[in-house]
Amino acid sequence: MTQRSSPVVLFWIIAVLLLFWSLADLSAFLMEATAPDKIAAALDDSQRQVFQSRPPWYLYVTGVATVAGALSAIFLLLRKKAAVGLAIVSLLAVLVSGGYKWFSGYLGADGLTSENLLLLILFFDVIMVVFAVYSKKKRWIV
Numbered sequence: 001m002t003q004r005s006s007p008v009v010l011f012w013i014i015a016v017l018l019l020f021w022s023l024a025d026l027s028a029f030l031m032e033a034t035a036p037d038k039i040a041a042a043l044d045d046s047q048r049q050v051f052q053s054r055p056p057w058y059l060y061v062t063g064v065a066t067v068a069g070a071l072s073a074i075f076l077l078l079r080k081k082a083a084v085g086l087a088i089v090s091l092l093a094v095l096v097s098g099g100y101k102w103f104s105g106y107l108g109a110d111g112l113t114s115e116n117l118l119l120l121i122l123f124f125d126v127i128m129v130v131f132a133v134y135s136k137k138k139r140w141i142v
Helices: 009-034 036-041 045-052 056-078 082-104 115-137
Strands: none
Touching: 009 036, 009 056, 009 115, 036 045, 056 082, 056 115, 082 115
């Protein structure tokens, strides 16, 4: 059995910040998944058309990214190594959904995701993966 090391205070600060980010992301996804009509009503005609023409798989991939990210943050706080795999799954899903928006020309056209927001999401997902792997290496999570 692998023995845990006691994490430094910075571990807890980063893990809590990642949890807050992930929960905010999850709440935005849940709003998009459960109330698309309300979101569409707030957009202008061209944005609404782009928003409503997204392929069905896009919402599923976004859901995988947000749920895996939130679970990864929770597992970090529980000090479980499953956080690493979940963080990687979240990053891969963000790359797929972000890549779709980037290369389809829909980035910013739907009124929801700007280039800066996409880069911020990627930044936090990369931080989560690196932090989870580092925490596992330091035996803060097992």
